Amino acid sequence: MSGDPFDPFGATDPFESVHQEPQWEHRLNSTLEAELGTLQRRPVQLEQRQAPPVSSGRPPTALIAAALILIAAIGSTAYLILDRPSDPIDSIVVATESERESDAQPAVISDPAAVVTPVETESAEIVTAIEVPTTAPSPQASAAADIANDPGCELPIPEPPLGLANVEFLGTPRYSALTEPRLDAPIVEALTRDFVASIQVLDCAIIDDPTSGRAGFWYQIVDPTDRLLWVNANYLVSDRPFVSLHPSVWEQCVLGPDDTETTREAIVGALEKANYVRSLTARTNVEPGCVAIDVELGATADFVPQQFNASRLDRIVFLPGTGFDRLILPRWFDHVNVGEGALVVADTDATASRWFAAVTRGSGGGGEAVTVPAGYSSDVRIDEATGRITLFYVDSLIDPNPVEWSDLMVRNPDTGAIRGGVILSSNYLVADDPGTHRVGGLATSIDGRLTVRVVDANGTVDPSVAFVSFDSFSIDSDGSATISVGESSSIWTEFLIDVTPSLAGPLWVEFNTCGGCGSWQRQPLSD
Amino acid sequence: MKVRSVVSEAPVGRSFDDVFMHEFASISLIAGTIAGDRSIGDDLAQEAFRRAYQRWEKVSQFDRPGAWVRRVAINLALSRRRKTQRERRAAVRLAGERPLAWTDTPRSGDPEVWAAIDQLAPRQRAAIVLRYVEQRSIKEIAELLSCSASTASSTLHDGRKRLAGLLGGVQ
Numbered sequence: 001m002s003g004d005p006f007d008p009f010g011a012t013d014p015f016e017s018v019h020q021e022p023q024w025e026h027r028l029n030s031t032l033e034a035e036l037g038t039l040q041r042r043p044v045q046l047e048q049r050q051a052p053p054v055s056s057g058r059p060p061t062a063l064i065a066a067a068l069i070l071i072a073a074i075g076s077t078a079y080l081i082l083d084r085p086s087d088p089i090d091s092i093v094v095a096t097e098s099e100r101e102s103d104a105q106p107a108v109i110s111d112p113a114a115v116v117t118p119v120e121t122e123s124a125e126i127v128t129a130i131e132v133p134t135t136a137p138s139p140q141a142s143a144a145a146d147i148a149n150d151p152g153c154e155l156p157i158p159e160p161p162l163g164l165a166n167v168e169f170l171g172t173p174r175y176s177a178l179t180e181p182r183l184d185a186p187i188v189e190a191l192t193r194d195f196v197a198s199i200q201v202l203d204c205a206i207i208d209d210p211t212s213g214r215a216g217f218w219y220q221i222v223d224p225t226d227r228l229l230w231v232n233a234n235y236l237v238s239d240r241p242f243v244s245l246h247p248s249v250w251e252q253c254v255l256g257p258d259d260t261e262t263t264r265e266a267i268v269g270a271l272e273k274a275n276y277v278r279s280l281t282a283r284t285n286v287e288p289g290c291v292a293i294d295v296e297l298g299a300t301a302d303f304v305p306q307q308f309n310a311s312r313l314d315r316i317v318f319l320p321g322t323g324f325d326r327l328i329l330p331r332w333f334d335h336v337n338v339g340e341g342a343l344v345v346a347d348t349d350a351t352a353s354r355w356f357a358a359v360t361r362g363s364g365g366g367g368e369a370v371t372v373p374a375g376y377s378s379d380v381r382i383d384e385a386t387g388r389i390t391l392f393y394v395d396s397l398i399d400p401n402p403v404e405w406s407d408l409m410v411r412n413p414d415t416g417a418i419r420g421g422v423i424l425s426s427n428y429l430v431a432d433d434p435g436t437h438r439v440g441g442l443a444t445s446i447d448g449r450l451t452v453r454v455v456d457a458n459g460t461v462d463p464s465v466a467f468v469s470f471d472s473f474s475i476d477s478d479g480s481a482t483i484s485v486g487e488s489s490s491i492w493t494e495f496l497i498d499v500t501p502s503l504a505g506p507l508w509v510e511f512n513t514c515g516g517c518g519s520w521q522r523q524p525l526s527d
Numbered sequence: 528m529k530v531r532s533v534v535s536e537a538p539v540g541r542s543f544d545d546v547f548m549h550e551f552a553s554i555s556l557i558a559g560t561i562a563g564d565r566s567i568g569d570d571l572a573q574e575a576f577r578r579a580y581q582r583w584e585k586v587s588q589f590d591r592p593g594a595w596v597r598r599v600a601i602n603l604a605l606s607r608r609r610k611t612q613r614e615r616r617a618a619v620r621l622a623g624e625r626p627l628a629w630t631d632t633p634r635s636g637d638p639e640v641w642a643a644i645d646q647l648a649p650r651q652r653a654a655i656v657l658r659y660v661e662q663r664s665i666k667e668i669a670e671l672l673s674c675s676a677s678t679a680s681s682t683l684h685d686g687r688k689r690l691a692g693l694l695g696g697v698q
Contacts, residue, residue, distance in 0.1 A: 024694035025687075028644075031636030032556070032660050035565070038635040039552035 453510050541592075543583050547576055550593045553661060554600045560656045561604035561649045565634050571607065575600035598671050601653050643693035651686030658683055 021029070453461050541549070551572055558575070559568020575596045579586050586592045634641050644652055650672060657663040657671060669679035 022691070024691050027637050027640050027694060028655075028690060029659060031640040032656065034636035035634050036552060036556050036660055039555055039565070042552070 455510055541587075543576075543580055543587070546579075546593055546596070550596065551576065554593075554597055556660060557597060557653060557656045558600040558604040559634075560644060560652050561601065562607055563645050567607065568604075571600050571603045572596075574603055594667075594671065597657075598673070601671060602673075604653070605649050640694065643690055646693060647686050647689055648682075650682050651689065654679060654683040655686045655690070 455461050554575060555565070555568040555572040557568070558571035559565045562568060562571065578599055579592065579596045586595050589595055644655065647655065653672060654668050657668045663671065665676050665680050665683070668683060669676040672679055672682070
């Protein structure tokens with residue numbers, strides 16, 4: 001017995017045990033039962049409306065009317081589902097997700113041109129809701145309107161570029177003007193795929209110099225379950241015709257205390273699900289052009305490889321001697337240099353055309369030292385006693401010209417084994433989640449395909465391996481599976497491998513991004 | 528610990544309508560508890576079911592399609608919480624000293640219990656509801672929260688401990 005009243009059996013599932021229900025638990029049970037009972041007693045209406053076909057151009061009035069009817073029918077959130085997958089649909093407008101805080105009436109679609117492109121699915125066409133004005137704006141909307149009415153904030157809003165469906169702008173309409181038609185190609189590509197649900201622009205957070213007309217915003221990409229796939233920063237340049245930022249806007253965009261908090265929150269949000277980090281503190285103006293991020297690692301018990309999540313792209317791998325194993329950080333932890341220590345940092349830009357890594361030499365890892373490109377005067381300070389890591393990095397706006405790296409792998413120099421189940425290469429990053437064999441990869445494909453297979457120590461392919469999770473993989477007869485990633489593009493994909501014991505000994509998953517040509521790169525599968 | 532409420536998932540092969548009617552209330556409760564508002568729970572449950580409907584051909588083949596919807600709803604609720612926090616800060620910043628009214632839908636049961644639940648971290652709330660309302664095992668909670676079993680266990684443990692303290696139980 002552990003002696004802990006909440007965990008009487010220590011490592012066992014405490015809820016398998018039986019003990020007397022304390023009073024507080026009785027109250028909890030009763031309250032939850034009451035609320036569930038209330039919810040269950042409500043009439044639940046499930047209604048689907050078949051919309052008239054839409055040929056092209058703007059949505060007809062009838063379609064909008066149907067959407068409004070649906071809004072009125074089911075409340076504050078409405079979605080229009082068109083059961084006409086065979087009809088070409090250029091654009092439709094659907095519904096609203098009105099703010100709960102407001103006393104919003106059914107939404108009025110004031111701008112039918114504000115359409116989004118529907119996402120194609122096999123069975124139906126569904127458009128993610130876009131927010132439209134409500135007749136009773138929420139306090140936030142009112143505040144946002146105040147800003148929007150500021151002549152200095154009247155920004156020309158560009159036409160939504162093709163492929164940018166599901167771009168959801170959070171915060172205020174001010175940010176909707178920051179539509180970036182040059183969102184990274186793989187992002188646009190990903191939007192057409194089933195496993196990316198939306199891009200959410202988090203906030204305007206970084207600027208370089210107001211006079212240069214560059215602004216930045218954070219955005220994140222989530223999958224259909226709303227799991228975070230990618231957090232990134234992108235930048236706007238003033239010579240773009242759609243951007244005409246007024247100094248007053250810049251004031252709003254200056255990284256200030258609130259925005260710093262937003263930055264911190266974005267980072268924490270990217271990490272909290274994995275419990276990697278106890279706290280992150282962003283500080284600006286530590287030195288010109290730099291942002292310092294204090295990273296305080298969580299308890300070592302929470303900081304174990306099994307929590308590795310392949311859905312996040314950026315990784316810091318801690319070699320032995322640090323007391324930690326690995327940490328995943330958003331990609332803007334770019335260009336981090338290390339001294340003699342035990343930290344490995346890897347990063348890629350959105351197109352996966354470059355990788356950065358720094359492997360320490362000396363204590364612990366004994367890895368190869370890699371020099372971070374000149375100009376990225378970054379630093380990292382590790383307090384191994386407390387687990388506090390302070391990263392200093394230079395914002396990439398300082399030097400937008402990346403130095404290309406290729407074929408850089410993180411290896412144990414003694415054994416040759418790849419550390420931590422992570423492969424870094426010029427083409428893809430893969431990671432194996434021990435126990436589940438969930439493998440993910442960021443692939444830049446030559447012929448538009450990523451092929452995956454499982455082999456044993458002799459290179460024998462296991463034809464019985466099962467690939468699940470993404471049925472966009474086509475299973476080949478030889479036991480490999482291929483996914484189309486599009487020409488000249490990179491895309492993050494993730495899949496599960498169910499390895500059957502038909503092959504003896506250690507197994508590897510191999511990747512090939514040129515349809516079988518050239519060499520296969522491999523990663524050992526964990527037990 | 529005594530867990531009395533039982534909410535089962537609709538079996539495999541059920542239609543979307545069946546799953547919706549069978550599980551909407553429970554999923555709404557989970558999402559609403561995380562969000563701290565019943566009406567938001569409804570919205571998030573609707574959104575989760577919308578996504579399920581969009582992919583029903585695939586989701587219906589899962590062993591537990593309801594679990595997929597729950598996971599979506601939980602993720603949505605966690606994401607929404609972050610979003611709401613940002614929006615509130617932005618609203619305060621943009622509105623200056625203008626007071627903001629945030630009205631939550633009243634919930635059934637003991638208000639003190641809800642106040643205590645609302646003080647929990649979002650993931651702790653999720654774990655509590657999954658355990659007490661749905662009798663989920665640690666393994667299932669871990670799956671639904673996308674974390675390891677040890678993390679789910681500690682999350683639930685911490686949540687229960689906090690609740691006990693807030694509600695006059697063992698500190």
